[in-house]
Amino acid sequence: GQQVMQIPQYQHVQEGEDFTTYCNSSTTLSNIQWYKQRPGGHPVFLIQLVKSGEVKKQKRLTFQFGEAKKNSSLHITATQTTDVGTYFCAGDSGSARQLTFGSGTQLTVLP
Protein backbone atom coordinates (compact mmCIF):
# COMPACT_ATOMS: atom_id res chain seq x y z
CA GLY A 1 0.00 0.00 0.00
CA GLN A 2 0.87 3.62 -0.24
CA GLN A 3 3.38 4.89 2.29
CA VAL A 4 4.18 8.47 3.10
CA MET A 5 7.36 9.20 4.99
CA GLN A 6 8.12 12.50 6.63
CA ILE A 7 11.32 13.88 8.12
CA PRO A 8 12.46 15.04 10.53
CA GLN A 9 10.27 13.61 13.28
CA TYR A 10 11.15 16.44 15.65
CA GLN A 11 12.62 19.88 15.13
CA HIS A 12 13.58 22.44 17.74
CA VAL A 13 14.39 25.93 16.49
CA GLN A 14 15.02 29.30 18.03
CA GLU A 15 12.37 31.85 17.29
CA GLY A 16 13.33 33.61 14.08
CA GLU A 17 15.07 30.61 12.55
CA ASP A 18 13.76 28.84 9.49
CA PHE A 19 12.20 25.37 9.47
CA THR A 20 11.67 22.78 6.77
CA THR A 21 9.89 19.44 6.77
CA TYR A 22 10.09 16.95 3.93
CA CYS A 23 7.57 14.42 2.74
CA ASN A 24 8.13 11.46 0.42
CA SER A 25 5.57 9.08 -1.00
CA SER A 26 6.18 5.56 -2.21
CA THR A 27 3.73 6.15 -5.06
CA THR A 28 2.85 9.01 -7.37
CA LEU A 29 0.24 11.24 -5.83
CA SER A 30 -2.80 12.90 -7.30
CA ASN A 31 -2.32 15.70 -4.84
CA ILE A 32 -0.74 16.38 -1.50
CA GLN A 33 -2.22 18.24 1.41
CA TRP A 34 -0.60 19.76 4.46
CA TYR A 35 -2.19 19.94 7.88
CA LYS A 36 -1.13 21.49 11.17
CA GLN A 37 -2.09 20.01 14.51
CA ARG A 38 -1.54 22.04 17.64
CA PRO A 39 -0.91 20.15 20.89
CA GLY A 40 -4.22 18.77 22.10
CA GLY A 41 -5.95 19.92 18.94
CA HIS A 42 -7.16 18.48 15.69
CA PRO A 43 -5.54 18.60 12.24
CA VAL A 44 -6.27 21.84 10.42
CA PHE A 45 -5.97 22.06 6.66
CA LEU A 46 -3.24 24.37 5.40
CA ILE A 47 -3.00 23.83 1.67
CA GLN A 48 -3.37 21.41 -1.23
CA LEU A 49 -0.88 21.05 -4.06
CA VAL A 50 -1.98 19.43 -7.28
CA LYS A 51 0.36 20.27 -10.13
CA SER A 52 3.81 18.86 -10.73
CA GLY A 53 6.44 21.33 -9.51
CA GLU A 54 3.81 23.55 -7.92
CA VAL A 55 4.92 26.14 -5.38
CA LYS A 56 2.47 27.96 -3.14
CA LYS A 57 3.06 30.57 -0.47
CA GLN A 58 1.05 31.56 2.54
CA LYS A 59 2.76 34.47 4.29
CA ARG A 60 5.86 32.88 5.86
CA LEU A 61 5.00 29.35 4.67
CA THR A 62 6.19 27.99 1.32
CA PHE A 63 4.92 24.67 0.01
CA GLN A 64 6.44 22.74 -2.87
CA PHE A 65 5.29 19.69 -4.81
CA GLY A 66 7.98 17.72 -6.60
CA GLU A 67 8.17 17.29 -10.33
CA ALA A 68 7.45 13.58 -10.03
CA LYS A 69 4.54 14.27 -7.65
CA LYS A 70 6.07 11.97 -5.06
CA ASN A 71 7.62 14.44 -2.68
CA SER A 72 6.78 17.71 -1.07
CA SER A 73 8.19 20.19 1.41
CA LEU A 74 6.99 22.87 3.76
CA HIS A 75 9.32 25.71 4.63
CA ILE A 76 8.61 28.28 7.32
CA THR A 77 10.65 31.46 7.30
CA ALA A 78 11.46 33.22 10.55
CA THR A 79 9.50 30.94 12.86
CA GLN A 80 7.31 32.35 15.59
CA THR A 81 6.05 30.71 18.77
CA THR A 82 2.63 30.49 17.16
CA ASP A 83 4.10 28.03 14.62
CA VAL A 84 4.43 25.37 17.32
CA GLY A 85 2.66 22.13 16.45
CA THR A 86 2.93 19.01 14.36
CA TYR A 87 2.91 19.42 10.61
CA PHE A 88 1.56 16.53 8.60
CA CYS A 89 1.65 15.96 4.91
CA ALA A 90 -1.12 13.78 3.56
CA GLY A 91 -1.05 12.11 0.21
CA ASP A 92 -4.06 11.45 -1.97
CA SER A 93 -3.43 8.81 -4.59
CA GLY A 94 -6.62 9.82 -6.32
CA SER A 95 -8.03 6.35 -6.86
CA ALA A 96 -9.29 5.70 -3.36
CA ARG A 97 -9.79 9.32 -2.36
CA GLN A 98 -8.41 8.56 1.05
CA LEU A 99 -5.57 10.45 2.67
CA THR A 100 -2.41 8.70 3.81
CA PHE A 101 -0.77 10.86 6.43
CA GLY A 102 2.95 11.19 6.91
CA SER A 103 4.34 10.57 10.37
CA GLY A 104 4.45 14.29 11.05
CA THR A 105 7.14 16.71 12.14
CA GLN A 106 6.74 18.11 15.61
CA LEU A 107 8.01 21.68 15.66
CA THR A 108 9.09 23.37 18.87
CA VAL A 109 9.96 27.04 18.72
CA LEU A 110 12.08 28.32 21.57
CA PRO A 111 11.54 31.97 22.49
Next chain:
Amino acid sequence: AAGVIQSPRHLIKEKRETATLKCYPIPRHDTVYWYQQGPGQDPQFLISFYEKMQSDKGSIPDRFSAQQFSDYHSELNMSSLELGDSALYFCASSVRDWGFNEQFFGPGTRLTVL
Protein backbone atom coordinates in the same frame (compact mmCIF):
# COMPACT_ATOMS: atom_id res chain seq x y z
CA ALA B 1 -19.08 29.03 10.68
CA ALA B 2 -20.34 25.56 11.53
CA GLY B 3 -17.70 22.96 12.20
CA VAL B 4 -17.65 19.19 12.51
CA ILE B 5 -19.18 18.08 15.76
CA GLN B 6 -18.15 14.94 17.56
CA SER B 7 -19.59 13.36 20.64
CA PRO B 8 -18.70 12.43 23.21
CA ARG B 9 -15.44 14.30 23.58
CA HIS B 10 -14.13 11.84 26.12
CA LEU B 11 -15.09 8.23 26.73
CA ILE B 12 -13.80 5.70 29.21
CA LYS B 13 -14.61 2.04 28.72
CA GLU B 14 -13.53 -1.29 30.11
CA LYS B 15 -12.01 -4.06 28.02
CA ARG B 16 -14.55 -6.06 26.03
CA GLU B 17 -17.16 -3.32 26.27
CA THR B 18 -18.67 -1.53 23.30
CA ALA B 19 -18.53 2.14 22.35
CA THR B 20 -20.37 4.35 19.89
CA LEU B 21 -18.85 7.55 18.59
CA LYS B 22 -20.93 10.12 16.77
CA CYS B 23 -20.03 12.64 14.12
CA TYR B 24 -22.07 15.48 12.66
CA PRO B 25 -20.43 16.81 9.49
CA ILE B 26 -20.49 20.36 8.27
CA PRO B 27 -23.84 21.07 6.58
CA ARG B 28 -23.85 20.26 2.85
CA HIS B 29 -20.67 18.19 3.12
CA ASP B 30 -21.29 14.88 1.39
CA THR B 31 -18.29 12.86 2.58
CA VAL B 32 -17.38 11.75 6.08
CA TYR B 33 -14.09 10.17 7.13
CA TRP B 34 -13.05 8.44 10.33
CA TYR B 35 -9.45 8.42 11.58
CA GLN B 36 -7.70 6.88 14.56
CA GLN B 37 -4.72 8.67 16.08
CA GLY B 38 -2.65 6.92 18.72
CA PRO B 39 -0.36 8.90 21.06
CA GLY B 40 2.42 10.51 19.06
CA GLN B 41 1.14 8.91 15.87
CA ASP B 42 -0.28 10.24 12.64
CA PRO B 43 -3.99 9.89 11.91
CA GLN B 44 -4.77 6.49 10.41
CA PHE B 45 -7.65 6.35 7.97
CA LEU B 46 -10.38 3.94 9.03
CA ILE B 47 -13.34 4.35 6.73
CA SER B 48 -15.26 6.91 4.71
CA PHE B 49 -18.77 7.47 3.44
CA TYR B 50 -20.02 9.37 0.44
CA GLU B 51 -23.70 10.22 0.26
CA LYS B 52 -24.46 7.68 2.98
CA MET B 53 -22.72 4.83 1.19
CA GLN B 54 -19.42 3.35 2.29
CA SER B 55 -16.79 4.82 0.01
CA ASP B 56 -13.37 3.58 1.09
CA LYS B 57 -12.03 1.33 3.77
CA GLY B 58 -8.72 1.64 5.49
CA SER B 59 -7.24 -0.08 8.50
CA ILE B 60 -10.52 -0.55 10.32
CA PRO B 61 -10.62 -3.67 12.53
CA ASP B 62 -13.42 -6.15 11.99
CA ARG B 63 -14.62 -5.33 15.51
CA PHE B 64 -15.48 -1.84 14.31
CA SER B 65 -18.31 -0.85 12.05
CA ALA B 66 -19.64 2.46 10.88
CA GLN B 67 -22.56 3.90 9.03
CA GLN B 68 -23.90 7.19 7.80
CA PHE B 69 -27.52 8.06 8.34
CA SER B 70 -30.09 9.90 6.28
CA ASP B 71 -29.29 13.18 8.07
CA TYR B 72 -25.60 12.64 7.13
CA HIS B 73 -24.40 12.11 10.66
CA SER B 74 -22.16 9.11 11.10
CA GLU B 75 -21.51 6.66 13.91
CA LEU B 76 -18.50 4.51 14.59
CA ASN B 77 -19.37 1.40 16.56
CA MET B 78 -16.60 -0.38 18.38
CA SER B 79 -17.08 -3.74 20.04
CA SER B 80 -14.94 -6.04 22.17
CA LEU B 81 -12.74 -3.09 23.05
CA GLU B 82 -9.07 -3.74 23.62
CA LEU B 83 -6.46 -1.70 25.45
CA GLY B 84 -4.87 -0.86 22.10
CA ASP B 85 -8.04 0.87 20.96
CA SER B 86 -7.26 3.74 23.31
CA ALA B 87 -6.71 6.67 20.97
CA LEU B 88 -8.12 9.89 19.60
CA TYR B 89 -10.80 9.28 17.02
CA PHE B 90 -11.33 12.05 14.52
CA CYS B 91 -14.16 12.52 12.15
CA ALA B 92 -13.64 14.75 9.14
CA SER B 93 -15.96 15.94 6.42
CA SER B 94 -15.53 17.36 2.97
CA VAL B 95 -17.31 18.18 -0.23
CA ARG B 96 -16.53 15.69 -2.99
CA ASP B 97 -15.11 17.98 -5.61
CA TRP B 98 -12.88 16.09 -8.02
CA GLY B 99 -9.41 17.51 -7.68
CA PHE B 100 -9.94 19.19 -4.36
CA ASN B 101 -10.90 17.51 -1.11
CA GLU B 102 -9.88 19.65 1.83
CA GLN B 103 -10.96 17.79 4.92
CA PHE B 104 -12.35 19.55 7.95
CA PHE B 105 -11.60 17.70 11.15
CA GLY B 106 -13.74 17.60 14.24
CA PRO B 107 -12.29 18.06 17.73
CA GLY B 108 -12.03 14.31 18.21
CA THR B 109 -13.22 11.78 20.77
CA ARG B 110 -10.61 10.60 23.21
CA LEU B 111 -11.31 6.95 23.99
CA THR B 112 -9.61 5.35 26.95
CA VAL B 113 -9.94 1.60 27.41
CA LEU B 114 -9.09 0.33 30.88
